[in-house]
Every structure is written in C-alpha cells, then in structure tokens.
Amino acid sequence: MTDEPKPAPFDEAEYRRRQRSRANMMAWMLGALAILFFFITIAKIQIFA
Amino acid sequence: MAQSLTHGETALPADWRDLFALTKPRVMSLVVFTALCGLLAAPVSVPPVLAFSSILAIALGAGASGALNQWYEAGLDAKMKRTAGRPLPAGRLDPQTALQFGIGLAAFSLFLMLFASNWQATLLLAVSILFYVFIYTMWLKPRTPQNIVIGGAAGAFPPLIGWVAATGSVAPLPVMLFLLIFLWTPPHFWALALFVRSDYAAAGIPMMPVVAGEKSTRRQILFYALIMAAAAIAPWPLGYTGALYGWTATIQSVLFVALSVQVGTRTTGEGDLMQPEKRLFAYSIAYLFILFGAVVADHWWTI
Incomplete structure (x- = not known):
C-alpha cells in the first residue's frame, strides 16, 4: 500500500523550544515558591512568637 | 512525558500554555474571588502572606479539579463544539501528562494550604477536590440531569474554605x-x-x-x-x-x-x-x- 499516512517529520527545533519554555517556567515557579515559603515561615514565626 | 530523541516517534513535550488551559482559568477567577471574599469577611485579621498563600492553595486546588475533569472528559469534550479545542481533545497534550499534572497540582495545593493555614481548611479543600472529581465528574454528570444541582456544592466550597482558612472554624x-x-x-x-x-x-x-x-x-x-x-x-x-x-x-x-x-x-x-x-x-x-x-x-x- 502506498497511500498510508506518513508520520509527521520530527521537528527538533520545536522540541527544543518547548523544552526551554517549560524549563524557564519551572525555574520561575520554583524561585517564586522558595520566596513564598520563606515569607510564610517568617509570618508563622511572628504569630507563634 | 518526553521520550528519547533517538526514538522513531517522539512525542513533543507539552506546552506550558496547554497545561495552564487545563486548569480552566476563567472558572478559577470566580473561585479565587469568592474564596478571597470569604477570607476577607471573616472577623479576624490574617497576615497578608498567609492570606495570599491560602487563596493560592484554593486556586491551585480548583485548577487541579479542572485538569482532572478535563482528563476524564476528553472523549466527551471532543464531541462538543464548545470544548473540542481544549488541549486534550485537540491532541496537543497526552492524557498521561494531564493526569499526572492534575494529581500533582492537587497534592501541592493541599500541602500549601496545610503549611499556610490549618488542617480544617486543608480538609475542606480536599473534600471539594474529591467531590468535584469523583462525585460530580465521574458519577453524577454522565448519569442524572440533577448533576449540576448536587455537583454545584463543589463550586460552593471556596468562600467557606477562605473563611475557615482565616478562623479555623465554620x-x-x-x-x-x-x-x-x-x-x-x-x-x-x-x-x-x-x-x-x-x-x-x-x-x-x-x-x-x-x-x-x-x-x-x-x-x-x-x-x-x-x-x-x-x-x-x-x-x-x-x-x-x-x-x-x-x-x-x-x-x-x-x-x-x-x-x-x-x-x-x-x-x-x-x-x-x-x-x-x-x-x-x-x-x-x-x-x-x-x-x-x-x-x-x-x-x-x-x-
């Protein structure tokens, strides 16, 4: 059979772009959470002090 | 998740925008607002960072519920014009990623709520997520026209959780x-x-x-x-x-x-x-x- 659909060619540039975009997003979120957890801890210390 | 680059058929990693869309951001805005109002109407003052964290936990819990709902209903969504463009029915995201994202987000929202407020609010948040996913999405919605009457309880939890996060009681x-x-x-x-x-x-x-x-x-x-x-x-x-x-x-x-x-x-x-x-x-x-x-x-x- 010759009319079988061919799999889409692998787009390495798109693969790398998505990987980079997700890695950046994850880095920002982890950084924000670290700061948030620091301030939560400070607030809790003040409550229980 | 992404497979090795050496494989013949390589799945693209999910775009973060599709993961974000999985959380139903428009529904989340109403959840955040009602939860915030519940918290602000409480007769106690909460340190702003703890108030923010509690609301964030509620928002993430709502996002997790939305993601798990979309994971379960991907087949149904594909049949409806209104929802066919969502990441799962449109084929931009694989179901396994959506499921892992939903469960991970739910677990993190509960952890954050417990860390920032109290166990009572954490328990209510857990009940609201489980109610939305298991009682509404999996049980009621495909079975009875009363689905949204009873299932409406899931969406009614946020102001109650906000209040309990501030006061520790109902x-x-x-x-x-x-x-x-x-x-x-x-x-x-x-x-x-x-x-x-x-x-x-x-x-x-x-x-x-x-x-x-x-x-x-x-x-x-x-x-x-x-x-x-x-x-x-x-x-x-x-x-x-x-x-x-x-x-x-x-x-x-x-x-x-x-x-x-x-x-x-x-x-x-x-x-x-x-x-x-x-x-x-x-x-x-x-x-x-x-x-x-x-x-x-x-x-x-x-x-």
Whole structure:
C-alpha cells in the first residue's frame, strides 16, 4: 500500500523550544515558591512568637 | 512525558500554555474571588502572606479539579463544539501528562494550604477536590440531569474554605454564602445549557434541557432563582450582614429574578437566538461578583 499516512517529520527545533519554555517556567515557579515559603515561615514565626 | 530523541516517534513535550488551559482559568477567577471574599469577611485579621498563600492553595486546588475533569472528559469534550479545542481533545497534550499534572497540582495545593493555614481548611479543600472529581465528574454528570444541582456544592466550597482558612472554624455566614452559590448554580448552568443544548445532546450528557425538555428547564430556572434570591437576602434580616449588603442583594436579586421570569415564561421556535438566556447567563456571573464584593464591603464599612 502506498497511500498510508506518513508520520509527521520530527521537528527538533520545536522540541527544543518547548523544552526551554517549560524549563524557564519551572525555574520561575520554583524561585517564586522558595520566596513564598520563606515569607510564610517568617509570618508563622511572628504569630507563634 | 518526553521520550528519547533517538526514538522513531517522539512525542513533543507539552506546552506550558496547554497545561495552564487545563486548569480552566476563567472558572478559577470566580473561585479565587469568592474564596478571597470569604477570607476577607471573616472577623479576624490574617497576615497578608498567609492570606495570599491560602487563596493560592484554593486556586491551585480548583485548577487541579479542572485538569482532572478535563482528563476524564476528553472523549466527551471532543464531541462538543464548545470544548473540542481544549488541549486534550485537540491532541496537543497526552492524557498521561494531564493526569499526572492534575494529581500533582492537587497534592501541592493541599500541602500549601496545610503549611499556610490549618488542617480544617486543608480538609475542606480536599473534600471539594474529591467531590468535584469523583462525585460530580465521574458519577453524577454522565448519569442524572440533577448533576449540576448536587455537583454545584463543589463550586460552593471556596468562600467557606477562605473563611475557615482565616478562623479555623465554620460559622453561619460562610455557610449561607455556600448555600447562595449552591442555589445559584442551577439557573446559571441551565441558562447555558439552553443555548448549547445541541452540544450536550451530541455528547450524550443528560443535562436538564436534553432530558426533561426546554419547558421544564425554564420552570426550574425560575424556581431556583426564587429560592436563591431568598437565600441571598437572608443574611441581612438574620443579622449576619448590614444594610449595605442587604440592599445590594435585594436589588441584584430582583434583577436576577426578573431575567429568570423572562427566561422561565417564554417559548422558543427554530432558529431562536436565545438572547434572554444568554443575558441571564452573563448577568448571573456579574451577580455573584457583586454580591460577594458587597459582603466584604459591608464587613469593612457598615451603614
């Protein structure tokens, strides 16, 4: 059979772009959470002090 | 997750925008607002960072519920015009990633709530996520036209959780706010279901207009609007809120009932544009925002 659909060619540039975009997003979120957890801890210390 | 680059058929990593879309951000905005109002109306002051973290936990819990809902309903979503473009039915995201994202987000939201507030609020948040996913999405929605009546409880939790996050206990006012959203949900969703009825019928979801017909749905919209209006005004005569909330709730509820009367008493033919139904649906969203805003305003400025 010759009319079988061919799999889409692998787009390495798109693969790398998505990987980079997700890695950046994850880095920002982890950084924000670290700061948030620091301030939560400070607030809790003040409550229980 | 992404496979090795050396494989013949390599799945692309999910785009973060598709993961974000999985959390139903528009629904989340109402959840965040009502939860914030529940927290701000509480008679205690909470350090801003703890208040922010509690609201963030509620938002993430709602996002997790939305993601798990979309994971479970991907097949149904593909059959409806309104939802066919979502990341899973459109094929932009694989189900395994969506499931892992939903469970991970749910677990993190509970951890954050426990860390920032108290176990009572964490327990309520866990119940609301489990209720939405297991009771509403998996059990009620595909089985009964009463799905959104009972399932509406899941969306009613946020102000209660916000209040409990601030105080550590339940009180009559947040229970009344819970009741308000619970009774608001049927007219809100059935107004939508009336103008996207063919979508629900195509997907085989037993929404009220599909199962009981338009006439019965319209009557029930009016019925629920009336008891919702009573529940919305009740905190004022019962002494849990002041006149600012009382008058706002009265005026807005009269308007809500007037729009519901319009929807409840009309009959439509082929090709009807369903303008009154669309108007009621749009107004119902504004109604909830205004009333919850009034609860906070009333708490801050008594007239």
